[in-house]
Amino acid sequence: MSRFIKKVSKTAGLIPGSLVYVGDKTQIKSKITVIDYDQDNFTEKTIENIEDLFPFKDSPTVTWINIDGINDASLIEKIGNHFNIHHLILEDILNTAQRPKFEEFDNFIFIVLKMLYYNKTEEEVQSEQVSFIIVSNCVISFQEKVGDVFDPIRERIRNAKGRIRKTKADYLLYGLLDCIIDTYFLILENLGEKIELMEEDLVTKPTPEKLKQIQSLKSDMIFLRKSVWPLREIISGLERMESGLINESTFIYLRDLYDHTIQVIDSIESLRDMTSGMLDIYISSISNKMNEVMKVLTIIATIFIPLTFIAGIYGMNFNPEVSRFNMPELNWRYGYFGVWVVMIIVALVMVIYFKRKKWM
Numbered sequence: 001m002s003r004f005i006k007k008v009s010k011t012a013g014l015i016p017g018s019l020v021y022v023g024d025k026t027q028i029k030s031k032i033t034v035i036d037y038d039q040d041n042f043t044e045k046t047i048e049n050i051e052d053l054f055p056f057k058d059s060p061t062v063t064w065i066n067i068d069g070i071n072d073a074s075l076i077e078k079i080g081n082h083f084n085i086h087h088l089i090l091e092d093i094l095n096t097a098q099r100p101k102f103e104e105f106d107n108f109i110f111i112v113l114k115m116l117y118y119n120k121t122e123e124e125v126q127s128e129q130v131s132f133i134i135v136s137n138c139v140i141s142f143q144e145k146v147g148d149v150f151d152p153i154r155e156r157i158r159n160a161k162g163r164i165r166k167t168k169a170d171y172l173l174y175g176l177l178d179c180i181i182d183t184y185f186l187i188l189e190n191l192g193e194k195i196e197l198m199e200e201d202l203v204t205k206p207t208p209e210k211l212k213q214i215q216s217l218k219s220d221m222i223f224l225r226k227s228v229w230p231l232r233e234i235i236s237g238l239e240r241m242e243s244g245l246i247n248e249s250t251f252i253y254l255r256d257l258y259d260h261t262i263q264v265i266d267s268i269e270s271l272r273d274m275t276s277g278m279l280d281i282y283i284s285s286i287s288n289k290m291n292e293v294m295k296v297l298t299i300i301a302t303i304f305i306p307l308t309f310i311a312g313i314y315g316m317n318f319n320p321e322v323s324r325f326n327m328p329e330l331n332w333r334y335g336y337f338g339v340w341v342v343m344i345i346v347a348l349v350m351v352i353y354f355k356r357k358k359w360m
Contacts, residue, residue, distance in 0.1 A: 019073040019087070023096035023129075028145055030069040036061050037157055039166050044158070050078050056138060057083060062169050063138045064157075068146040070094055076142070083108070083135055093142050096129040100230035102237045108135040109245055111173075111234060114227040115149060115180050118187045123194075123213075125187060125220045127227060130180070132173060134245055139169050141176065149183045150176060170250045177235075178257055184228060184264045188271065191220060195274050202278060206285035214278050221272045228268060231261045299360060303350050307343050314339060 032047040038061040047053055056063040070076060073094055080090040089110050092098050100113040111132040119126050130148070133140040141150075153175045156164050164175060195217065202210055235258040239251060246254075318326035329335045354360045 019077050019090055019094055021071045021073055021094045023071065023094075023144060028069040028071065030067060030072045030075050031146060033066045033068075035064040035066075035154065035157055037165055038062065042158065042160070042165070044154075050075065053079065054082055057136070059137060061137065062167075062172060064172055065138065065140045066150075067140070067142050068148075070096075070142050070144060079140070083133065083138075083140065085110075085133060085135075089133075093131045096144055098129060098131075100227065100234060102234040104237070104241055104243060108133055109173075109238075109241075109243065111177075113177075113180065113231060113234065115143075116183060116187055116224070116227060118190045120190075124216060125191075125223055127223070132176065134169055134173050136245075137169050139172050139176070149179050153179055167250075168247060170246045171253070174250055174253045174257065178253075178260075181231070181257065181260050181264065184224075185260075185267075187224070188264065188267045191217065191224075191271055192267075195271060195278065199274070199278055199281065202281045202285055204285075206282050206289065211282055214275065214282060217275045217278075218272075221268060221275055224268050225265075225272065228261070228264055232258070232265065235261055295359070299354060303347055306346050306350070310339065310343055310346070 032050075032053065034043075034045055034047055034053070034056065036043045036056060036059065041061065053065060056065065065079075067075075067079070070093060076090055076093060079085070080087070084107055086105065089103070089105075092110070092112060098112045101111075103110045109132075111134075113130060114127045115130045117126050117128070118124075128144045128148075130144075131142040133142075153164070153172070156162050156175070164171060198210065198213060198217075235254060238246060239254045239258065314327070314329070316327065320326045320328055320330050329338075332338065351360070
């Protein structure tokens with residue numbers, strides 16, 4: 001449930017723009033890394049003193065500032081003050097319960113979205129909020145914790161692969177967004193394989209454990225849908241904006257990113273339908289198994305009805321010595337064996353009849 005609802009009571013009643021961290025209780029020391037580059041030069045370093053960031057604001061080169069760990073509100077405030085980021089935006093960065101969104105301002109663009117992972121150990125989708133600020137030639141990313149999906153971008157910058165070193169900060173932003181969306185495809189592949197395997201097992205083995213797995217999958221699909229659907233608005237907004245922070249040459253890449261987003265959304269909807277269908281399969285399989293059990297029990301009971309009738313007849317205690325009409329079979333020499341023969345013949349005739357009717 002914590003994936004859907006996070007406690008925001010810390011901010012209740014506070015002045016708008018109050019900087020209070022809302023997120024997991026795990027406290028990590030904030031880590032700031034900077035990658036500064038142009039077509040011919042490249043620098044990567046870890047920043048210990050916040051003041052060392054300030055020269056990058058007006059640098060002609062492209063700068064990527066990444067902050068891992070946003071629980072230090074004072075640090076976020078200092079960065080925001082230097083780059084002229086509105087306090088309401090800083091408040092959104094510190095609130096990890098934000099819905100993915102996009103906002104455009106005169107001097108910067110703000111984007112917040114979910115970076116997703118598939119935890120194979122716990123078999124569930126987990127998320128981390130990532131916020132981006134693009135200002136002039138600089139992209140600032142804020143992450144909840146250390147570790148992300150941006151290593152391919154770092155390698156391309158370090159080794160000058162592709163066109164990223166020849167472009168501006170808007171293309172860097174596109175690359176970071178593309179990495180996040182590509183990870184969604186990997187998650188959907190894992191979930192798709194899991195759903196297909198489970199569908200095969202459900203027909204023959206509809207166990208209570210499978211029902212728990214179906215409920216877990218439904219929860220994952222709801223969470224994915226909630227995290228991914230707003231991306232369509234974000235990418236569409238970037239395509240339509242007329243800010244000088246996004247160059248016209250980058251629009252074609254944003255359109256491709258929009259297509260990927262639509263593809264992810266379609267895949268999520270398909271997997272949601274499959275997951276809902278699995279619940280129907282589970283219920284049908286359970287009903288079929290119950291019907292088979294009831295069928296066997298009914299056949300057994302039906303066979304024993306006439307046998308019970310015969311046994312009941314000869315279980316009566318009418319003394320044949322009092323009257324010759326009182327159960328004369330009791331005095332027959334082979335009466336016991338005769339009754340057994342009759343009962344066996346009745347049972348065999350019923351079994352043959354059931355088989356011909358294909359009830360067994």
